[in-house]
Amino acid sequence: MPTYGKEDVKEVLYNAEQLKEKAKELARKISDDYKGKDLILIGILKGSVMFMTDLIREISIPCHIDFMDVSSYGNSSETSGVVRILKDLDFEIKGKDVLIVEDIIDTGVTLKYLMKYLSSRNPNSLEIVCMLNKAERRRVDIGVKYIGYEVPDYFLVGYGMDYAENYRQFPYVGILKEEIYKK
Numbered sequence: 001m002p003t004y005g006k007e008d009v010k011e012v013l014y015n016a017e018q019l020k021e022k023a024k025e026l027a028r029k030i031s032d033d034y035k036g037k038d039l040i041l042i043g044i045l046k047g048s049v050m051f052m053t054d055l056i057r058e059i060s061i062p063c064h065i066d067f068m069d070v071s072s073y074g075n076s077s078e079t080s081g082v083v084r085i086l087k088d089l090d091f092e093i094k095g096k097d098v099l100i101v102e103d104i105i106d107t108g109v110t111l112k113y114l115m116k117y118l119s120s121r122n123p124n125s126l127e128i129v130c131m132l133n134k135a136e137r138r139r140v141d142i143g144v145k146y147i148g149y150e151v152p153d154y155f156l157v158g159y160g161m162d163y164a165e166n167y168r169q170f171p172y173v174g175i176l177k178e179e180i181y182k183k
């Protein structure tokens with residue numbers, strides 16, 4: 001039976017300090033690359049919340065933020081393949097330099113859909129930054145400009161990531177025990 005606590009985690013992959021440090025490093029690169037541009041960061045809810053807040057605190061150039069809420073995993077550890085938009089952007093992105101902020105890229109289905117959806121609004125540029133990249137599981141091809149850590153094919157929780165909406169609040173990234181989601 002799950003406890004919804006840290007007992008459900010088999011192993012910690014990255015601790016809070018390592019995640020903060022990586023967010024800082026990525027923010028430095030972004031601040032250099034987007035100097036003089038009209039940068040808007042778009043966080044994809046809900047998974048991106050922790051990464052988004054770590055990242056923007058370290059960005060040293062002017063920028064705006066916005067959020068979209070999309071979901072394709074529901075209460076499962078496998079994507080449904082259907083991306084649902086639950087909340088769209090508040091701002092126009094036409095002519096802006098858009099950077100999508102994601103906690104994790106797994107099959108790539110969510111981002112493939114979002115890239116097409118957002119590019120139809122004619123931004124000046126459209127790129128992706130993710131903290132974690134699970135490349136082994138990729139089903140569709142997408143170009144990712146900034147990657148924090150490459151991760152192996154395990155179902156991960158914490159640092160914003162959930163299983164059936166649980167575990168998002170853990171400050172670290174952990175491997176969820178298989179017995180929790182394989183019944």
Ligand SMILES: O=P(O)(O)OC[C@H]1O[C@H](OP(=O)(O)OP(=O)(O)O)[C@H](O)[C@@H]1O
Binds near residue numbers: 048070105107110162
């Ligand atoms: O590359 P993919 O296979 O599409 O998976 C990645 C997406 O899945 C997770 O979101 P989810 O749909 O679970 O919604 P959530 O952020 O609210 O947890 C994660 O935050 C990414 O957005």
Ligand code: HPA
Binds near residue numbers: 073104106161162
């Ligand atoms: O490993 C994962 N954990 C949580 N959510 C996810 N969405 C895609 N992959 C994952």
Ligand SMILES: [Mg+2]
Binds near residue numbers: 047073074161162163
């Ligand atoms: Mg999820």
